[in-house]
Amino acid sequence: MPTHYSVRTALRRPRPQMTPRNADVAALTYRLTALDRWLVRLLHDHDVLTTNQIITLTARGHRATSRRLSTLHLLGVLDAFRPFLTTGSAPYHYTVGPAGAAILAAARAVDVRTLRWRPDATSRIAHSPWLAHDVGRNEFMVRLAADHYHRPENRMTLWAGEHVCKALWADHIHPDAYAHITHTPTDGGRRRTVAFFVEHDTGSMRPERVDAKLAGYAALAASTHPPTSTLVLVHASTPGREKALRTLLGPTATALGVPVATTNSTAHDTDSPLADIWLPIGTCAERTTLLGLRRTFPQAGPAPVAPGTWTPDAADPQTHGALPWPPTPPLPPPVVGPITDPAPHGEVG
Structure with a gap:
């Protein structure tokens, strides 16, 4: 059976x-x-x-x-x-x-x-009760990173997971991830980088709790001089859940000045998360691309971190700002030659 x-x-x-x-x-x-x-x-x-x-x-x-x-x-x-x-x-x-x-x-x-x-x-x-959430969050981030193989001009240059976010910003926020995606035009134009936090919503949390998180993002923006907001992406499980979240998040995001865009799992089932699946809050009523959100929210910038947080220090490889070591690059190093190490007998993944 x-x-x-x-x-x-x-x-x-x-x-x-x-x-x-x-x-x-x-x-x-x-x-x-x-x-x-x-x-x-x-x-x-x-x-x-x-x-x-x-x-x-x-x-x-x-x-x-x-x-x-x-x-x-x-x-x-x-x-x-x-x-x-x-x-x-x-x-x-x-x-x-x-x-x-x-x-x-x-x-x-x-x-x-x-x-x-x-x-x-x-x-x-x-056996964690958050296993489905963690796997779903990583699935979304993996699809964002892997878009590079289909569109080489787009590359995820940073993927800071939940542990890194906690170490850097736990006083204000507890996001599921923070990332940078850089677009390098093939015609030699100016490079653009969009920085964003991710809130992966599985529908298990009351919408009011998601809405309450925006106050922390506003407080983080106010902690910098001058105040700089960072884009927040809310990834909902279904179209209905996205609609319910937007009803609550809209007034709060507008009042606090937090740039927020939403999408849902159905919207990118057959497309890339970088495609025109993102619906900004408080602006136009049409979905746009992730890189297009930078034009929608020109005031949004990268999250505040100490210098050297994301890159190793050649003089002292054990010191990287507020972190013991920088996050691992989301895309693998080039593979040189075939892997010839034989696999043992038995079932493979």
Whole structure:
């Protein structure tokens, strides 16, 4: 029966029995590529990514990616779980494994205990009541980043996850993400960058609570001199939810001077999140592109951060403004040559 098959499939893959203490990090130096190390850093930043999301971000084939993920899992670099579904089967969800945590700590010359990683990290993520929200948020951000493969002139240059946002702006706001997307015209025109916060709404929170968040964005803007607002994107689960949110957010955003635009999952089912799916609040009644929102809200700018927050300091690689290290680039490094490390026998993601 489908239920029994789903349970057997979820339990089929063995979990590596190791901890950061007994992980042979030195022995993995010849096994890990730059792409593998990038993925470990990205998972540490954003907690969990599915097989399909990793495929979308890396723009590699399903078979090659699944084989590599299976290898990294059996090496303990990654951990994995598969949520239960009553019908069909869910993709594998990947997190940082014990060997991955040890590698990350060694590369940053810190102790594992400073990384927010715990031996039960995967269990906590797998059973978290916010798992669907976190996966949905990451799906939206992954699709934004992967638009670069279809439109090379658009590139996500920054993806700061929930943990980074908390470290920088917890006194005022608690967004789901903060990002920069840069548009470089193919005709050599002037580059434009749009900076924005993301509020990913699954419909589980009362609309009034979402509306109340705008006061924090207004307070953050007022903390700078001169005051500078940053664009807030609200991604709703359905068209009906988007309509309900706009009814509440409209008067508040206008009164506080917070630039807000909304969309819903249905609007970009068959298109890019960078397409004309964004409906600004308090201005025109037509949807526009994400980059077009910069013309709609010319007063919007990047969020306030200390100098050097987003880029490493060559003189002191362990110091990056208010962060211990900058966020991982959302797009992977170039792959040099094929990956020839054979995958072990067994099921792949």
